[in-house]
Amino acid sequence: MxxxxxxxxxxxxxxxxxxxxxxxxxxxxxxxxxxxxxxxxxxxxxxxxxxxxxxxxxxxxxxxxxxxxxxxxxxxxxxxxxxxxxxxxxxxxxxxGWTSGDDWHWADSPAAAAELLPGLGSRVFLTIGRQGLDDFATTGLWTLARCVDPPQPRPSWCELVLARGPFSETDELQLLKQHRIDVLVTKNSGGPATAPKLRAAQQLHLPVVVIRRxxxxxxxxxxxxxxxxxxxxxxxxxx
Incomplete structure (x- = not known):
């Protein structure tokens, strides 16, 4: 099995x-x-x-x-x-897993990651899936969350983009620029499929908050x- x-x-x-x-x-x-x-x-x-x-x-x-x-x-x-x-x-x-990038900030949980955000940026891109989204509801920061399927109940505190990867580096760059993102949050999922967002963030010199495995x-x-x-x-x- x-x-x-x-x-x-x-x-x-x-x-x-x-x-x-x-x-x-x-x-x-x-x-x-x-x-x-x-x-x-x-x-x-x-x-x-x-x-x-x-x-x-x-x-x-x-x-x-x-x-x-x-x-x-x-x-x-x-x-x-x-x-x-x-x-x-x-x-x-x-x-x-991924190793550290230029401006990475490690956290042990979604809640710990949310606590780091006010000192790093004001427009957040969450790429952690549906699990743990609620921990970011009280940051007071503008937030874009990407999920394959919408969370239930649908959150009112963030904007959602529903999409299934993989995404190219060009796609990720366009999204980050379009929404004027200044901090990225991700889990340390590892592997090449979801790494383009990290390279896009590096190109734009954005801080990245990474939730440890x-x-x-x-x-x-x-x-x-x-x-x-x-x-x-x-x-x-x-x-």
Whole structure:
């Protein structure tokens, strides 16, 4: 089973299906019209650790790979607990994070990031998705928030732009200039797909507030790319 929803998960599903491995990709279902990976698909939550254990017991799964977003910590923790309980092999595909840029300011949470903003700019571009938006509601700063799907309830304190990436550096430059953005807020998602906004901010000499990743549970098998995950699965399949 492949816990998916990321570009790395879709690439891994493609590699595995091409390699003759039966794959079930599990998607959270929070995003409408999500890109469909190769292989079988299930959508929706499991109901915590107990629900995931019950699902795994009811399906012929040999290996679980967690290729969810680096900030999907609850899913990773639940999968680690469930696979440990059942004695199943478990791998985490965790893309590398970004390193510091010219004018980066690190924060441990959305709330901590919001506290930094008044000293950095007056027109904010939030690129953290829907989770954590409410922490920025009381900054008093003009704010543009980009999401794939609109938050519910729709916030009145910020302007929304609904769009699905990837975005080019040219696209990001145009958006930053159009809205006269003077500070960018992002999560340390890592990977090349969402990095153009960082290069655009650097071109314009804008400060960037970066929310740190939460740590992974200790003792897990971890790789950083889809080909590495494919090799791991194929080794496990032969053992």
């Amino acid at each position: 492949l816990l998916g929803g990321t570009g790395e998960a879709r690439e891994l599903a493609r590699l595995l299906v091409a390699g003759g491995v039966e794959v079930i990709s599990s998607l959270a279902g929070r995003t409408t019209d999500a890109r469909r990976p190769d292989g079988e698909i299930r959508v929706g939550g499991f109901g915590g650790v107990d629900g995931l254990i019950a699902w795994l017991q009811a399906h012929p799964v040999d290996v679980v790979v967690d290729a969810t977003h680096p900030f999907a910590t609850r899913m990773t923790a639940n999968a680690a607990a469930a696979t440990t309980h059942l004695g199943l092999r478990f791998l985490v595909l965790h893309r590398p 939460p740590p992974l549970p200790a003792g897990l098998d971890v790789v950083t790319s889809s080909p590495q995950a494919f090799d791991w699965v194929m080794r496990e399949a032969r053992s």
